Structure formats: structure tokens, C-alpha cells
Amino acid sequence: MSVAVITIHPMSVAAVKYDRGMGRWEPNARGRLERAALELYLERGFDQTTVAQIAARAGLTERTFFRHFADKREVLFAGAVGLQEFLVRTLASTPDSAAPIDAVAAAFEAAGALLQERRDYAWQRQAVIAANAELQERELIKLAALASAMTDTLRQRGVTDPAASLAAEAGIAVFKIAFERWAGGTSQADLPQVIRESLDELKAVTAGK
């Protein structure tokens, strides 16, 4: 019994889940990979998902996944770059009259308002990250990079050195705790307001003699 060898062109196995574009390949490969990854991480968990499965759902190959994302975790953090840019921009454009910690907190409040607009996505993403230690590691180093960027921005505003990094790190701590409370609760709390309350708590806690 002889078997015909069939050469399958990439287009002919294009993912069922996503509409086909007009070029040689479907458009937005990167976005399809992000969406497929989040779906699979939610359905089966991060550990139980292979990169090959993500690529297959997006109608691509494993190799292509690694051309778009440095590793299996990074696909969940693609948006972090934009968020950091927004925060730095907002911080840089805050009037110099504000104290460093207040300027940092104000930037986070503005970012919190944006996050709230994509609440469903933010909550899904948070659920995936909360369920896996490796993803938490990646989240923490993104926050550390953010702290570093905000420290630089503060320095450019004339804030001297230990104060700049402390204001940035303290601001991150406030945001972390506020976000956890917001994402963990079932309430319809307002994220910017939770951030503001957490900042006031921090001020109270550090109001030592």
C-alpha cells in the first residue's frame, strides 16, 4: 500500500479559531500567540501547557513563538512595556511641586484607572500568575525594572539618590498591595481610590518619631 506524500502549505492548516487574512500568512501572529497562550494557561494551567500547543492554536510553529517571545512566560508580559512607558511619562509630566512619593502615587493612580478599563483581562491574567511561582518571579522582576525606571525619572527631576529609589520602591509596594486587594476582592472597588488609601496607610505606618 503506497501512501501519497502530501506537502501541506502553511495557509492550508491555518488555525480554525482565527479568521484568515489576505497575505501569505494571517496577520497579527504575535497577538494570536498572546491570546492562545492566555486561553491555554487558563484552561490547563501554565505547567500543563506546552509551547507547541500554544503555537498550534495560533496556527504557527514552536520556533515562531520563540521569535516573538523570549520564553514561555514572557507572552503574558507583552503589555508591561506600554504600562511602564505610560507610568514614566506620567511621572515625568507631574509638576515639580509634588513630593516624590506623591508624584509616584499619582502616576499609579492614573495607571490604575487604565487597568480598570480592562478589568476582565487584568483579572484573568492575575489569576494565571497567582497560580504559578515562575510567573510570579517574572512579575516581580518587571516591577523591579519599573522601580528602576521611575527612580531614573525622579533623579531627572532633581530628587537625590537614596530618596529617589526609596520613593519608587515604596510606591511599588503601595501599588502591589492595592492591586492585590482590588483583584482579590469581589467588590467593585475603585482601583485608584484603593491606591490612594494604601498610600495614606503607608504614611501612617512610617510616621515614626
Next chain:
Amino acid sequence: MSVAVITIHPMSVAAVKYDRGMGRWEPNARGRLERAALELYLERGFDQTTVAQIAARAGLTERTFFRHFADKREVLFAGAVGLQEFLVRTLASTPDSAAPIDAVAAAFEAAGALLQERRDYAWQRQAVIAANAELQERELIKLAALASAMTDTLRQRGVTDPAASLAAEAGIAVFKIAFERWAGGTSQADLPQVIRESLDELKAVTAGK
């Protein structure tokens, strides 16, 4: 041409670098792995070191490495457990009269004194971690776990919830920045004192209206 099949007993290929004990295997396998790993990470870098190389230098096999350490990074963080226990113990035994943030800072000052006694080791380890992003991720999640443990301890002291986590996170931030300044500088600065100064800076930074 026939070749004799030689079965090599583990003892006969025991590591040259480490003295042999009296049992079936050399003693302190775990410690030998830690030392071999640190040496190799310093010599060739974390990425350029394979687990097989570490095991070989310790006179063991790759499989044994993974029986002692969950992954290639964890070998650098074996001592973190003891440090966390020390910090929690110290925090728990601080008089209740101290404000939460001061109690946390006092615990870090005590731990800082211990770290200073092993300054060479602490600096070598820090150099390895500073050179590799994956190791920084691991360090950050250890600090997050530490924050969580200190938060629990503060709660047991009657500190209510947002204040407890904020005091712990703020304390971590202070320690992080103080340690960086201490390990980065060439000076003979006193780590507990650097921690104390950083805490004062934080208090100044958060002393908003």
C-alpha cells in the same frame, strides 16, 4: 580488538578537590554542591555552567544535584531559609511597644550584622546574582516570601491588615536599597547603620502632608 568493560565504583572517581570521608560516600554532598556551584558561577558565569559540571566538580551526578536542589538556581539560595527564620524570630521577640516599621527595621539590622560577618561570601554571591536576570528573579521571590512571613508575624502582634503588609514591604524596600549600597560600594560601611539611615530616609520621603 576486545575491550574490557570496567565498572567504576563511585568512590574511585571521588572528586579530587574535596577530601574523602569514611562512609560509602563522601560526607556533606549538599555542601559540596553549593560550593562547586558558586565557584563555577563565578568562574564561567551562571549560563555557561551546566548542572553536569557542578555535579562533576562535587564528585556526584546530575541526578543527585536535583535531589538536593529543586533547580539550578536554588543552590544559591539554600541559606535563605535560615535567614528568614532568623528574621521572623527576631521580629517576633521585639517588644510590642515598638512601631511595626521600627520592629521590622530592627530585625533587618540584626540580620545585617550577621551578613557582615560573612562579607566575602555575601559579596561573591551578590556578584553572581547581579550578573544574571534569572537569579535576580529568584532573589526577588525569596524577598516576597520573606515579606509575607513578616506580615504574618506582625499580624500575630496585633497589627491590622493593610498596615502589616505595608510595614513588611516597606522594610524589604529599605533593606534592598541598603544592601545594594553596602555591597556596591567599596567602602567599609557598617550594614546595620546603612539600614538605619535608609529607614530614616524613607520616613523623610513619606512624611507628606
Next chain:
DNA sequence: CAGATCGATGTCAGTTGCTGTCATCACTAT
């Protein structure tokens, strides 16, 4: 229009981190 070039992807082979499973064998308790 023909040909060169380019960019995004596919294909394939290889290394390494990490795991499951079973064998080995000094030591220990009965």
C-alpha cells in the same frame, strides 16, 4: 517586466534543564 532582496515563517537537529524509574550497596536494626 525580470531579477535581486527582504521579512516572516517553516524545518530540522542539537543542547540542556529537569523528572520518573529502577538498580546498587554500605549501614542499621532486629
Next chain:
DNA sequence: ATAGTGATGACAGCAACTGACATCGATCTG
């Protein structure tokens, strides 16, 4: 003696990630 026990070795295998090269529409160039 005999039967565990515990730390290790040996081996097979999966999945993450990388390097090298091939493919082929789209685009540029003459």
C-alpha cells in the same frame, strides 16, 4: 544472618530553547 533504609548511580525521556538553513510572497530596482 536477614531484612530494610537511605543516599546515590544509571538510564530513558520530555519539553524549553537555540542555531542554521530553506521557503516564498511582497517589495524594491533597474
